[in-house]
Structures are given as structure tokens and as C-alpha cells.
Amino acid sequence: MYGRKGYQLLKDFASGEKGQLKPFNSKLFDETIEECDQNHHLMQSLMRKMQQEDLDVQNSRNADHYGALIHHLSLMRNKRCLMAYVYNRAEIVRDLAWRVGLELLDLPSEIQEKLTSLEKEYFKNHSVTLKSYMGKVGIELNVDMVPPKDPYIKVRILDDIDEGIVLSDKTTNFARHSMHFLKRTDAEPYIARGQMEELTD
Amino acid sequence: MSEICQRKSKYYDIDDILVEEEYVPVLFHKTANGVTIDPSAETNCAEQGSKVEVPFWLAHELQLRQAVSINLPACFDQKTRLQVQADAAYVDLRSRCPYFYEFGCKLEPLVTDRTLGILLSTAFKIRYKEALTKVYTAAHITASKYLSFLTKEETNLYEAAHLSSTAFKKWKTGGRRLERASILGRKRKDSN
Numbered sequence: 569m570y571g572r573k574g575y576q577l578l579k580d581f582a583s584g585e586k587g588q589l590k591p592f593n594s595k596l597f598d599e600t601i602e603e604c605d606q607n608h609h610l611m612q613s614l615m616r617k618m619q620q621e622d623l624d625v626q627n628s629r630n631a632d633h634y635g636a637l638i639h640h641l642s643l644m645r646n647k648r649c650l651m652a653y654v655y656n657r658a659e660i661v662r663d664l665a666w667r668v669g670l671e672l673l674d675l676p677s678e679i680q681e682k683l684t685s686l687e688k689e690y691f692k693n694h695s696v697t698l699k700s701y702m703g704k705v706g707i708e709l710n711v712d713m714v715p716p717k718d719p720y721i722k723v724r725i726l727d728d729i730d731e732g733i734v735l736s737d738k739t740t741n742f743a744r745h746s747m748h749f750l751k752r753t754d755a756e757p758y759i760a761r762g763q764m765e766e767l768t769d
Numbered sequence: 770m771s772e773i774c775q776r777k778s779k780y781y782d783i784d785d786i787l788v789e790e791e792y793v794p795v796l797f798h799k800t801a802n803g804v805t806i807d808p809s810a811e812t813n814c815a816e817q818g819s820k821v822e823v824p825f826w827l828a829h830e831l832q833l834r835q836a837v838s839i840n841l842p843a844c845f846d847q848k849t850r851l852q853v854q855a856d857a858a859y860v861d862l863r864s865r866c867p868y869f870y871e872f873g874c875k876l877e878p879l880v881t882d883r884t885l886g887i888l889l890s891t892a893f894k895i896r897y898k899e900a901l902t903k904v905y906t907a908a909h910i911t912a913s914k915y916l917s918f919l920t921k922e923e924t925n926l927y928e929a930a931h932l933s934s935t936a937f938k939k940w941k942t943g944g945r946r947l948e949r950a951s952i953l954g955r956k957r958k959d960s961n
Contacts, residue, residue, distance in 0.1 A: 570806055570827060575790045582783055588954050614803050631814065634801035634836055641830050648780065655781040660952070667950040676953060714946050721947070755947070762949040 569607075570642040573600040574649025581653055589660050591682045597650065604646045611639035661691050666710055668760055670695040676761070711753050713760075721752050722767040729763055784921065788868040788875065789826040795837040796820055825875065832879060839879050844869065845888065853892045858899035861918040862892070869920045896923060904930040 577596040584590040614636040618625050625633075661683065668675055672691055683691065702709050729742040742748070747767065758764040779785040800817045806827075807815040815821055823831075831837040844865035852860045862869045873889045900923055903912050919927060 570804075571790075571824065575787075575824075578783055578786055582787065585954060587952055610803055629799070631800040631802040634799050634831075635803035635814065637834070637836075638801055638804045638806065638827065638831075641827055645826055649786060652781045652783060652786055656783060663952055667952050679953065717946065752947075759947045760950045762953060765949070766945045766947045768943065768945050 569603060570638065571603075571645035571649070573603045574646035577653055578649050581656060587660065587663070589657060589679065589682045592657070592684045592687070597653070600646050600650055604643050607639040607643040607646070611636045611643070614639070657687065658690060661687050662694055665691060665695050665698060667713070669757055670699060670710070674757075674761060711756055713756075716752055719752055720749055721755060722747060722749055723755050723759070723764040724767055725764055727763040729758070784868070784871070788871045789829075790824050791842070791866060791868065791872050792822045793825050793828045793842050793876070794820060794822050794840045795828045795831070796840065797837050799836045801836070825872070829875075829879065839876070841876070841880050841882050841885070842866075842872075845873065845876075845882075845885060850888055853888065857892045857895040859915070859918065860892070862896075862920050862923075863918055867921050870922050897926065900927045901930055903927070904934055 573596060577593060577600050580590065580593050580596060614632045615625055618628060618630070618632050618636075623630065664675060664679065668679075672680065672688060672695075680688070698710070724747050725742045725744055728744050755764055755766075759766060797815050797817055797819050801815045803813055804815060805813060806823055807819055807821045809821075810816060810819065823837075828837060828839050832839050849860070849862075849865055866872055870889055870893060873885055877885050877889075896919075900919065903915060904927060907915075916924065916927065
């Protein structure tokens with residue numbers, strides 16, 4: 569009970585692949601908050617006991633004080649776990665915007681399922697901020713994540729992509745397994761999402 | 770001041786939080802009422818003079834307030850030390866403690882044992898060298914038994930070395946430069 573639920577929550581987070589999200593664990597999250605409430609309740613009753621004995625709650629160091637202290641420390645520990653859980657997930661959400669795409673709908677559905685509605689909101693706001701910043705400096709910052717070598721690359725289509733994708737120099741329909749010679753900057757976001765792959769020969 | 774900055778930057782660090790959950794034996798100098806951390810106590814409290822195992826984060830805070838004193842946990846005992854002396858590279862440190870080094874470093878200033886630091890640095894130097902050698906000489910698959918002995922910290926170093934060696938080989942031979950974003954995880958098998 570002393571910081572245990574918070575620890576379990578973080579163990580759940582750490583048990584996923586590094587840098588990847590698992591679905592938000594609302595059950596453990598709520599249980600951690602419940603544990604905090606229990607600690608708070610017990611701490612208050614110990615402090616009330618001290619007051620009833622006419623002790624100076626701030627400065628007396630009796631057995632009740634140390635009991636209340638342990639409950640307080642446990643509460644702070646759980647708080648730290650909750651904060652770290654949300655913080656580290658937010659970091660991954662920001663990473664998704666940079667590495668995969670700025671539109672929520674561009675994210676594969678299995679990733680979208682793992683986000684809470686608040687996290688989706690956060691993703692959208694983060695994308696808006698990024699786009700506005702990139703507009704102001706006049707550079708697309710999320711392209712050329714790997715130093716470019718050739719302006720054109722050969723790709724193979726892996727997924728069925730919607731018809732009529734507009735590229736910078738043509739409009740084509742992309743059938744699965746077809747191969748194309750595309751501008752690197754056009755292909756880059758599709759490759760990042762796993763919808764195309766680069767061919768090197 | 771810089772210590773405060775350091776503490777702040779580790780606040781959200783998952784590994785730091787997990788390390789501090791490791792249990793340490795403490796001796797209570799004061800009695801604490803209304804807590805159930807001592808499973809052997811008959812009443813709802815931890816009596817002065819009782820020996821209890823508590824998580825490091827709690828032990829540390831209580832020691833700062835002189836309510837307990839911390840003793841060295843079992844993972845740093847004589848048996849481990851003898852094994853490290855004999856053949857440090859192949860001791861199963863992960864089963865002793867998955868965060869052997871981080872945990873040891875946190876304990877070092879708080880316990881009376883002055884040889885803990887030497888144990889950690891000796892073990893690490895020998896094992897680090899062995900891990901790097903393994904990256905370049907052993908295939909990833911045959912090294913799997915060895916990898917199960919490594920602590921979390923050592924595993925991170927091993928994987929970093931492995932990644933860099935793979936990247937170097939790829940750069941030498943040429944290969945795909947644009948890749949599916951690693952954050953998306955492994956590809957699902959094709960459904961048809």
C-alpha cells in the first residue's frame with residue numbers, strides 16, 4: 569500500500585517496447601489515486617489525534633508524527649509515479665507528431681486506439697503549434713530526417729493507398745506492390761508510416 | 770543548487786523511480802504509529818528497534834529525518850563479492866538486482882560500508898569490457914544466455930553498442946536510408 573500501485577503503473581509502462589505506447593491503463597491509474605486518498609485519510613486522522621492530545625502538530629516528533637510522515641511520503645511517491653506516467657506518454661505522443669505525421673488520422677489505427685481523448689487533444693494542439701512555427705520560419709522542419717542523397721528514389725507500395733494522391737509533380741493511383749520513381753520529399757511521409765518502402769538496387 | 774536541478778531532471782525518469790522501489794533493510798530508531806509496513810508487528814505500527822524491509826525511497830527519506838538507519842541489502846553480500854572476485858564477467862547480476870549499479874550508487878553515501886564503491890566499479894569495468902567484446906565477436910543469438918546475466922544498465926550499453934555496429938555495417942555496405950518510423954513498432958504480418 570505504500571507507493572505500491574504507482575510502482576505497478578510504471579512497471580506496466582516500462583513493460584512495453586522502449587519508446588512505444590501501450591493502451592492507457594485507467595484501472596491502475598485510478599487505483600493509484602485511490603491509494604493516495606487512503607494515505608491522505610490516514611495521515612489526517614493521525615494529525616487530528618495529535619491535535620486532540622494538545623501537541624504542536626508542526627514540531628512534535630512522536631509516534632503519530634512518524635506514522636503521518638510515512639503516509640505523506642507514500643502519497644508523494646504515488647504522485648510522482650502518476651506524473652511520470654503521464655509525462656512519459658506525452659513525450660511519445662510528441663514524438664509521433666515528428667516521426668509519423670502531423671495529422672491524427674495519419675496515425676495507424678492501432679496507435680490511435682492506445683491514446684486517451686486527452687492525449688489526442690494534446691497531439692492535435694502540438695501539431696497546430698508545430699505547423700504555425702514552421703509557417704513562421706518558412707521551413708518544413710519535419711522532412712529530411714535522414715540527410716538526403718538523391719532527389720528521387722525508387723519505392724514499392726506496401727499498403728493500399730487512397731486513390732488520387734497529389735504529389736508535387738503528378739497525380740497517380742498507387743496500387744499495392746507497384747513500384748514508382750518518386751521525389752524523396754513526397755515519399756518520405758509514406759515511408760515513415762510504413763505504407764511504402766525504399767528500394768535500393 | 771545543481772543538486773536540486775539534478776533531482777528535478779530525474780523526477781520524471783522511469784528508471785530512477787523503478788530503482789528506488791528496491792527494498793533495503795532498515796532499523797527503526799523511532800516508533801511510527803498507524804502504519805502497516807512491518808508485517809511481523811502485532812499492532813498497526815513499526816516499533817523502535819524493529820528491523821523492517823522497506824523500499825529505498827522511503828528508507829532514504831526516513832534516514833534524512835533520523836527515524837531509521839539503512840543496512841546493506843542482500844544483493845551486495847559476501848557471496849556476490851566472492852563471485853565477482855572470481856569471475857566478474859559471468860556473474861548473474863541481474864538476478865541479484867536488475868539495477869545493481871544505480872541502486873549501489875544511491876546506497877553508497879548512506880551506508881557505513883566503505884567497500885561498496887570499489888565493488889561496483891571493479892565489477893563494471895570488467896563486465897563492460899566483456900560486453901563490448903561480445904557485441905563484435907558473438908552473434909546476437911548465441912549471446913542470449915550471457916545477456917540474461919546483464920543488469921538493466923549493462924543491457925542498455927550492450928544494445929547501444931549493437932545498434933552502432935549495425936549502423937556502421939549498413940553505412941559501409943549501403944542500404945535503405947528511409948525507414949518506417951521505429952515508434953510504430955514491428956510490422957504486423959500481412960493479413961493475406
